[in-house]
Amino acid sequence: MFTRSLLLRPQALRSPQSFRLPPTLAQLIQNAPADTAEATTVHGWIKSIRKQKNVAFAVITDGSSDCGLQAVLVKDKSKDSEDLMRRLTNGAAVRLTGQLVASPGQGQSHELVVESGTKDSIVILGDCDPQHYPIQKKLLSNEYLRDNLHLRARTSSIAAMLRLRHTLTRNINHFFDSQAFHLVHTPIITSSDAEGAGEAFRIAPFASSAHPAASSPSPSPTTMQEFFNRPAHLTVSHQLHLEALSTALNRVYTLSPCFRAEPSLTSRHLAEFWMLEAEWAFIHTGADVNQICDFVEALLRSVVTPLLAHPSPPSPSSDSTSTPHPDLQTLWAANPSRHALLQKAFLTDTHKWWPRLTYTQAIDELTKASSPSRSSSPSTTPVQFTYKPEWGKPLQSEHERWLAEELIGGPVFITDYPASLKPFYMRANDGPASGTEEKGETVACFDLLVPHVGELAGGSVREERWEVLHSKLVQAGMVPSSPSPSSSSSPSSSSLT
Amino acid sequence: MFTRSLLLRPQALRSPQSFRLPPTLAQLIQNAPADTAEATTVHGWIKSIRKQKNVAFAVITDGSSDCGLQAVLVKDKSKDSEDLMRRLTNGAAVRLTGQLVASPGQGQSHELVVESGTKDSIVILGDCDPQHYPIQKKLLSNEYLRDNLHLRARTSSIAAMLRLRHTLTRNINHFFDSQAFHLVHTPIITSSDAEGAGEAFRIAPFASSAHPAASSPSPSPTTMQEFFNRPAHLTVSHQLHLEALSTALNRVYTLSPCFRAEPSLTSRHLAEFWMLEAEWAFIHTGADVNQICDFVEALLRSVVTPLLAHPSPPSPSSDSTSTPHPDLQTLWAANPSRHALLQKAFLTDTHKWWPRLTYTQAIDELTKASSPSRSSSPSTTPVQFTYKPEWGKPLQSEHERWLAEELIGGPVFITDYPASLKPFYMRANDGPASGTEEKGETVACFDLLVPHVGELAGGSVREERWEVLHSKLVQAGMVPSSPSPSSSSSPSSSSLT
Numbered sequence A, B: 001m002f003t004r005s006l007l008l009r010p011q012a013l014r015s016p017q018s019f020r021l022p023p024t025l026a027q028l029i030q031n032a033p034a035d036t037a038e039a040t041t042v043h044g045w046i047k048s049i050r051k052q053k054n055v056a057f058a059v060i061t062d063g064s065s066d067c068g069l070q071a072v073l074v075k076d077k078s079k080d081s082e083d084l085m086r087r088l089t090n091g092a093a094v095r096l097t098g099q100l101v102a103s104p105g106q107g108q109s110h111e112l113v114v115e116s117g118t119k120d121s122i123v124i125l126g127d128c129d130p131q132h133y134p135i136q137k138k139l140l141s142n143e144y145l146r147d148n149l150h151l152r153a154r155t156s157s158i159a160a161m162l163r164l165r166h167t168l169t170r171n172i173n174h175f176f177d178s179q180a181f182h183l184v185h186t187p188i189i190t191s192s193d194a195e196g197a198g199e200a201f202r203i204a205p206f207a208s209s210a211h212p213a214a215s216s217p218s219p220s221p222t223t224m225q226e227f228f229n230r231p232a233h234l235t236v237s238h239q240l241h242l243e244a245l246s247t248a249l250n251r252v253y254t255l256s257p258c259f260r261a262e263p264s265l266t267s268r269h270l271a272e273f274w275m276l277e278a279e280w281a282f283i284h285t286g287a288d289v290n291q292i293c294d295f296v297e298a299l300l301r302s303v304v305t306p307l308l309a310h311p312s313p314p315s316p317s318s319d320s321t322s323t324p325h326p327d328l329q330t331l332w333a334a335n336p337s338r339h340a341l342l343q344k345a346f347l348t349d350t351h352k353w354w355p356r357l358t359y360t361q362a363i364d365e366l367t368k369a370s371s372p373s374r375s376s377s378p379s380t381t382p383v384q385f386t387y388k389p390e391w392g393k394p395l396q397s398e399h400e401r402w403l404a405e406e407l408i409g410g411p412v413f414i415t416d417y418p419a420s421l422k423p424f425y426m427r428a429n430d431g432p433a434s435g436t437e438e439k440g441e442t443v444a445c446f447d448l449l450v451p452h453v454g455e456l457a458g459g460s461v462r463e464e465r466w467e468v469l470h471s472k473l474v475q476a477g478m479v480p481s482s483p484s485p486s487s488s489s490s491p492s493s494s495s496l497t
Helices: A025-030 A079-087 A142-146 A149-154 A156-178 A239-249 A289-308 A326-332 A336-347 A359-370 A397-408 A466-475 B025-030 B079-087 B142-146 B149-154 B156-178 B239-246 B289-308 B326-332 B336-347 B359-370 B397-408 B466-475
Strands: A035-051 A055-061 A069-074 A093-102 A110-115 A122-126 A252-259 A272-281 A356-358 A412-415 A445-450 A454-462 A493-496 B039-051 B055-061 B069-074 B093-102 B110-115 B122-126 B252-259 B272-281 B356-358 B412-415 B445-450 B454-461 B493-496
Touching: A025 A035, A025 A069, A035 A069, A069 A093, A079 A122, A142 A149, A149 A156, A149 B239, A156 A252, A156 A289, A156 A326, A156 B156, A239 A252, A239 A272, A239 B149, A239 B156, A252 B252, A289 A336, A289 A412, A289 A445, A289 A454, A326 A336, A356 A359, A359 A397, A359 A412, A397 A412, A397 A445, A397 A454, B025 B039, B025 B069, B039 B069, B069 B093, B079 B122, B142 B149, B149 B156, B156 B252, B156 B289, B156 B326, B239 B252, B239 B272, B289 B336, B289 B412, B289 B445, B289 B454, B326 B336, B356 B359, B359 B397, B359 B412, B397 B412, B397 B445, B397 B454
Parallel strands: A069 A110, A356 A412, B069 B110, B356 B412
Antiparallel strands: A035 A055, A035 A093, A055 A069, A093 A110, A093 A122, A252 A272, A272 A493, A412 A445, A445 A454, A454 A493, B039 B055, B039 B093, B055 B069, B093 B110, B093 B122, B252 B272, B272 B493, B412 B445, B445 B454, B454 B493
């Protein structure tokens, strides 16, 4: 019944285990031999082309790295070749076959020499009309690129950003793997509200008689129906689900989309963004918020440092020193000061931990710096803050900036904020914060402040004491005051978001 | 101005580079020395406990692996110890300190011997009232567990599934990394509809006068406002965005949530699910859909095979053969037949590719099997199908099941479906499908059918010829028939979703 010959695949030469896609341009250049007699075929888009009388120089890219491959296209006198040459424009997709040779030019190790007269040496896979092609060599504004979304990743800067995001994600996953965490995916559509972290988007109810996805402007209220039988929202944070999972799997994290319906047009407010969140149980004896700070710092260093100290490709003109990742250099071309700051924070004193201040100490420093009478160094001009630093009040952006950029000049953890400024589930400190006089109740939490960024991460030890949690819920009027025993155990745990 | 002493952290003994969280139970057991005089401290939840007169046996888990650690709790005569023992119940969170020794019992390499009288040898971090604790040792139904969502990951099967999902995700990322793909995140909230892949959820407009997230049942139509100034939906597929990105970065993939508002309660319809999608440009010369099948098969083998052939921990009683991952064994305990099937598909003939049939060949096989007169082996009973197999009609679930489960007995690729059954963007085959008579126009696509699963993956070569695409759009009445040149180039590309 079953015809075996149907299943033969003569073209299958490699085994499933050794499958590899053909090399990308980045791989080809990295592994290119010094010289070879074999013809090399490459695929890509023309990023730029400069035509001379007998030769044309084209930079070919396939998106695999920031540096393309220079192709030297040697012209032929034939009419066909002339036509072909005319069709070689910015943005055209091509297949080129030629000799990969060591480049005599600067800034590239290899170039591809293509004889245009040879059969199939130049194949145009997709023409590109330069009159209508929006991606030009000059610097294009972000606004202009937003109107050409489908092609904007063909610019060096957007492509560099996308590749960096990929690398950062990979480094994040590697770090959590090394610490025995499990990556989990928790629900996006939810009926729970995570501690009012922000306004939630609502899934629209639909008119039961109509098409569920129909966007009729005003369905009659009598036919409105919820898809899930009750109002559903997009999650603003995965924290609640992670907390539940960490009481079973212990170390869990997620890198997932979150949604906040905040009608605010600033660089710090996005309707949709991906957030890294983690929770783990069992902080060891004598634990405090510093253990979480250690974790966050180790995470960030393991993610960022390899990008700053990227091994350079071996070349005769340079030592094998490390330089920033080429994609970072592309992004920094317009902003070298950030480069210097990141290098200072990550590459100097790598054996030392980043500074940490309690909130109380931070308020003291801010107060000293802004009031001349209390300044420790009378020669210093007092700092002018719009908001007076005051214990019990939130740190304003100007305070956070001053702490990270002026006082420390790098990343700084601020710990042990007043309980009144933080949510109920953060663990109340037993005594006054270390090294300071008693100022009232504080909680075991941190914010990580970074120059030019502001708050990059935050987290806390979770309150695990049932009586403390219960009394807070009673205070908030969320449960009646008669106690009933908890049905599940929650050991002291910690998290960062 | 800046007080250096504030920044000293006497507890920071390790450097940021060498940071490690304490070992999990899984790591502790894996790296445990044969015998040690040092006391070992573990944290976890009591999964089960059996109390005898002078000793209690507790299985402790911290979620890091399927196998917990057995703790032998040696009782003390004191009143305190009695009280402590009473509080050791299923679900309680504990810290235990004792001697980790080679276990004389079956099924475990080590056990922890704890003397209950010693100070701090048993610390209860969280009590658990057995009367109210829903997770018991007996098998609990999925329905019951759904009513106890926050604790269901404490069951062996749910925890095993979550850990497996983590491992699968990691293996997927490793494979795409090895093939020089970039992981990208494309928008979830969108105004575009991906080829009508399913009904889309709509973001609710809000009443401009009210709170944006307020769920008032029937806001007056005059005040209704879109958050993004036009109707917004949740994405049903990331394909369109990936296609655009692949014309710049070439190899891109995403593992992201997708949403479909299909009011259908089957195991194949979820309102929210994570989907793996990939696109890449530049299929090499002579390319056909088989190159994509090669890729998909290599991907699945690299992701699944390590789970099936998991290196066993060394033990005196067994050779160092490989066995399925312990979490797979947990899930398979109730369903051994799937185990055998997966092993057959992945571990036998590992140098051979999975069978591939064109749609035309599949229809022939289905027809032969169901009609006695045309059957090649007269002794075989014809297969009874509810739907008659017919060229040009979709393959029904019963047909797909028969092909994968009966004809092949493992995964099978069905390629080159009729164009009428597939979306417009799949590449039209130039000639008749190989090895069969001409049956009409087919497209270079595939579905991967897997026993007990059905269609696990699908994909196609994308139509890159501008004239072909344009004439299809004209046919569909989506553009006027006068041609205008394309402004961007699209080389032949491929994808799987």
